[in-house]
Amino acid sequence: MSPVTSHPARARAHLNATDLRLSRGGRPVLTGVDLTVSPGDRLGVVGENGRGKTTLLHVLAGRLAPDSGTVHRAGTLGVADQEIPIGGDRTVGDLIDVELSQVRAVLRAFESATLALAEERPGAEHAYADALRAAESIDAWDADRRVEISLAALGAVTDRARPLADLSVGQRYRIRLACLLGAGHDLLLLDEPTNHLDAGGLDHLTTRLRDHPGGVVLVSHDRALLSDVVTAMLDLDPTCDGRPRAYGGGYEGYREGRRAERERWETAYRDQRLERQRLAQDLSAAQNRLSTGWRPEKGTGKHTRATRAPALVRAVHRRQEALEAHVVDVPEPPLRFRMPRLDAPPGVTLLRADDITVRGRLETPRSVHLRAGDRLVVTGPNGSGKSTLLSVLAGTVAPDSGTVQAKRGVRVRLLSQESPPPSRQRAFEVYEAALDGLVASGELDETGSAGLGKLGLLPSGAAHRPVTELSIGQRRRLDLAVLLAARPQVVLLDEPTNHLSMTLVEELTQELAVTGAAVVLATHDRQLLRDTASWPRLRL
Structure with missing residues (x-):
């Protein structure tokens, strides 16, 4: 990660990725991903299951190296995964301390700088000013209170002595999410943050994300959250050229753009298939004419029919070459769910x-x-x-x-x-x-x-x-x-x-x-x- 400056979060948060590519087991997962997130941007990332949305977050967070491409980050980073390891006898308080570790480090640095200033050490004034700006940029003194507010709003466990092993997956996730919302990170990377939230929690999350001064990358299938929060969308589903697409105009801009993209895709696929079918029919007709030309009826027009053979051969070759050159390179439309017929005895x-x-x-x-x-x-x-x-x-x-x-x-x-x-x-x-x-x-x-x-x-x-x-x-x-x-x-x-x-x-x-x-x-x-x-x- 790039060194963190002392600028306010709104000015320093920045995330840029260029031409990210990554394969696993020989299978492409990310193909040519480009994105930029600046202060105030909230980027929604969507795509069919298995398209690499979670993998993309891991690459953006620096946890996973891409095969090619670059990622540049500026500012502090908070990441909410879908799954949280429990680990031994850790408690709710332990998880909160881990998630607020950056805040704790900033406050320790400020305390050290304050002590150095009181003792009039050389250079103490400059170190104190830097430590003060760093603490003020994330409002570090208020972080625990913000976490408590989010814990209550998300319906999370507030007893810091509770063992994590005693909590459900949803309860553990809500604790981590509350910490991230309260920590004051410049950049937030969130993976399906609504999965374990009730109506009150969803309202709180929506408000906090809309008010977040830094940048947000949000992987979600929650259509209401995307509609209420995002400023732009990145769709990892392949298009006609095989690359992901970025859409401005929030969720509605994405829906309109994706609909137009899908119509062009289906039209191109249909046209290519129809053209290939026409070329195959032309080749079949030419082969039939060639076959007839080589086997004229006995006694009538034999010389005339035979002289047509070279032209027919050339016609067959031309149509064969045209058919072989015509490759249907537009991928088939994605799967469509078909639920089987489910019948039940009526009236009982x-x-x-x-x-x-x-x-x-x-x-x-x-x-x-x-x-x-x-x-x-x-x-x-x-x-x-x-x-x-x-x-x-x-x-x-x-x-x-x-x-x-x-x-x-x-x-x-x-x-x-x-x-x-x-x-x-x-x-x-x-x-x-x-x-x-x-x-x-x-x-x-x-x-x-x-x-x-x-x-x-x-x-x-x-x-x-x-x-x-x-x-x-x-x-x-x-x-x-x-x-x-x-x-x-x-x-x-x-x-x-x-x-x-x-x-x-x-x-x-x-x-x-x-x-x-x-x-x-x-x-x-x-x-x-x-x-x-x-x-x-x-x-x-």
């Missing part, structure tokens, strides 16, 4: 839960009755019991009081917030093992579910890689595929937009609106709540 209750409670997690009795085609959105702040309610409906958690009854033979499936630990099995093997288990148990016959490729969730390359090598978003797509393999009649989705691309979320939302299965989803996603505004609500 598929699943009912009456007055259920779970001690310490769902204290107020709740009841849910589901029939074919029913829709329900479960809302409420973090800790209100949304995930617990869905787990009880799925049969993975037993209620302490109340009853849960499912119609005999009804298939109920839950998409949890977090993926199971990844295995070394390839993705398609995980999917096929799930199918084999369903067939063996008698839940499905051998023709009861579609193959993984037909769902449009994972490209062939990702489907044939070990799950450990997939991105978090790709593992989430595999989880969804395994759920759909069971052809469930009751679909339970816990924060279904976590880690999924915006395109897939929109396609999934459209499919959920028309499926014959009963659907229950728990979400804080503001755009998804808007898209399902007509669904009944259960607020916990």
Whole structure:
């Protein structure tokens, strides 16, 4: 990282990347990425799962070296990863101290400079002035108070003695995010910061990012956050020339630009395919004429037909060369999600839960009755019991009081917030093992579910890689595929937009609106709540 100057954050924050390229296992991950972030800029980074968004943040942070290209940074840097290692017996206070280490260092330097000034050491006045400017530039004295405010606003644990191992993934993430928002960093690199936030936390994050005087790089699939916060967008999905695209005008500018780009892409692809098809037809016709010219009917026009042969041969060669020279170099349009038909017996209750409670997690009795085609959105702040309610409906958690009854033979499936630990099995093997288990148990016959490729969730390359090598978003797509393999009649989705691309979320939302299965989803996603505004609500 470049040396940090003593200028205020608004003036010194700067991040520039030029022609970044990086491959892993022979597979290109980043291809020709260019970006610039200056004070006041908030750059949104989007792209399908597995396109290298998290990898890009690691390169920008200096944690990962690109194969080629350059990165220049100026100012202090705060990074929020999707995953946080726990590490031994570390506590909440330990995590806060780590995240505020730069602030602590600035304050120690100021204290040393103050002592040197009091003792009238040589050069103390200059050192004191520098230390004072550094502390004032990040308002270091107020950092702990800002962290406390963000901890409360994000619904994070404030007890600094609590062991991190006792906390959920979401709780640990909210603590780190609160620290980053309070530390006064010049540059913030945030990876899916909304995944574990409720409505109040989302409002607080939105406000803090909009007010941040430095630069922000924001990897997110949260359409509402992008719309409210970003000033520009970088789309890592490939285009006609294979390079990422930058769009000005915030989220709306991106949507309009991307739509026009996609239309040009599809038109070019269609035109090239049609031209290749025409050339192939011309070659076939020329070959037919050549064949006829070499085999004239006996006794009539033999000399005349034979003299046409050289011209026909040349015509065939020209068309062959034209066909070979015409390469369809525009990539095929990206995958489109296709949800299988999910039917359920009409007119009967598929699943009912009456007055259920779970001690310490769902204290107020709740009841849910589901029939074919029913829709329900479960809302409420973090800790209100949304995930617990869905787990009880799925049969993975037993209620302490109340009853849960499912119609005999009804298939109920839950998409949890977090993926199971990844295995070394390839993705398609995980999917096929799930199918084999369903067939063996008698839940499905051998023709009861579609193959993984037909769902449009994972490209062939990702489907044939070990799950450990997939991105978090790709593992989430595999989880969804395994759920759909069971052809469930009751679909339970816990924060279904976590880690999924915006395109897939929109396609999934459209499919959920028309499926014959009963659907229950728990979400804080503001755009998804808007898209399902007509669904009944259960607020916990």
